[in-house]
Amino acid sequence: MVGLSAAERVYIEDGIAQDLRLDGRGRQHFRSLSIQTGVIPQANGSARVRLAGTDVIASVKAELGSPQPGRPGCGNMFISVECSPTAAPEFEGKGGEDTNLELAKALQRNFLGGASGAGAAIDLTTLIVIEGKVCWELYIDGLVLSSDGNILDALSIAVKAALSNTGIPKVQVMGGLSLEEADFELSDNPEEFSHLDTAQVPVTVTISKVGRYHIVDATAEEESQVSSAVSVAVNSKGLICGLTKSGTAGLDPSILMDMISVGKRVGLKTISSVETDIAAAERTLEAE
């Protein structure tokens, strides 16, 4: 919880109105971002993302499972989020459950696509080992270690980086002609793995409305003054992959459209810088 005096509230709002925020940023600027990949050795892929005081980790674990009955040709992807009490004492015990669920739902909307599996961030058909029988299941877990606002965007960047870092072990399918006879063998060689195609994985940009103006990447102090916010997931083609509106105040449709277009513009800029950062992080990992 952020406690602000009346004078501080006015200072934040007036600063935003003059396009000069508390930390010297303009309304549409992100804080400096740092990405580190391969931070959790026991996961198939992982990444840690820091946005000033916000610090999150995402991990991807791949397990073999069976496809859901309605979609035999698709693998499965699951997303969960946990806010550690280290981030804020409010998350102690069952205190963080609502926030966990809200963040997980928003990420699921942006990354998992529809019930049929179409429109997911990763082409789910590439996760199939034997159609209708065996597939890879990707468990994506987000952990919030420290929070200074804009957790959702940081998590989405961490998930994108973790997916780029993910290695799926090679599987040899042994041919039986019918479905029942088909069998597979998992490679024991840790050097034999394939990467996922993450070209279409979006990042989320949250546009928050403070007073009459909207800003991106709000800090905790700014978030306490937000009337409503729209989170837009944008992929590298500039397509919108998911939308979540939060906050209690209503928005005029024209303002909403304006916020979405800001989200798209900032999202495209963010995604290209995120992709360069991920590539750089992967290079330092390999050099080690």
Add this chain to the structure above:
Amino acid sequence: MEYISPEGLRLDGRRPMEMRQLHAELGVIAKADGSATFEMGNTKVVAAVYGPREVQNRSQQLQEQALVRCEYSMATFSTGERRKRGKGDRRSTEISLVIRQTMESAILTHLLPRSQIDIFVQVLQADGGTRSACINAAALALADAGIPMRDLVASCAAGFLNNTPLLDLNYTEDSGGGPDVTVGVFPKLDKISLLQMDSKLPIDLFEKVLELATEGAKATAEYMRERLSENTRQLVSARGLLRF
């Protein structure tokens, strides 16, 4: 199972009385009053301290001393097999209690009456010895928060497998079924504040294992003190208080 090779080396290449590589960092969480990460080999934990602050639940307020609270949680990805752990299962409740009691014995609680200190520890990677790592991280976080303490608390575990006392067990050795002795010590006061053992051990051997664990804890304390003074030196020079 062979836990020690004929050459006298353990599964991860260590000698029986060798500890894993230690690494600690202070001030890792910006919003917390004190925080630290502590790594022992592949085990990695983060601790954050909030307080001393006003007691949140009035009925728990203590007139004579500070209220110390602790919560231990494991990340879903911290173990080899992915497991969704509900908060407040028996194991984490027990570890929370152990950490709380150990820290409470170190903190000068009578100096901070009617206040509350929260310690949160989060396990990021679990490879044996999470209990010890959590205590070490919590002690560093308390020191980082500037909370008055009698002494540092440092912890280390030792076991006994294949007729040899082993220092600082990893997960494979921990699941070997042998005894596991965890101690927490005050290095300067030369006192033991925490002692736990599972399984059984003849009393003369227990003495040996306990001595080994205590030595390990003291070595850990030395490393922690080094990190703390290094951190203080950095703070001093960052604030321009020191002229070179």
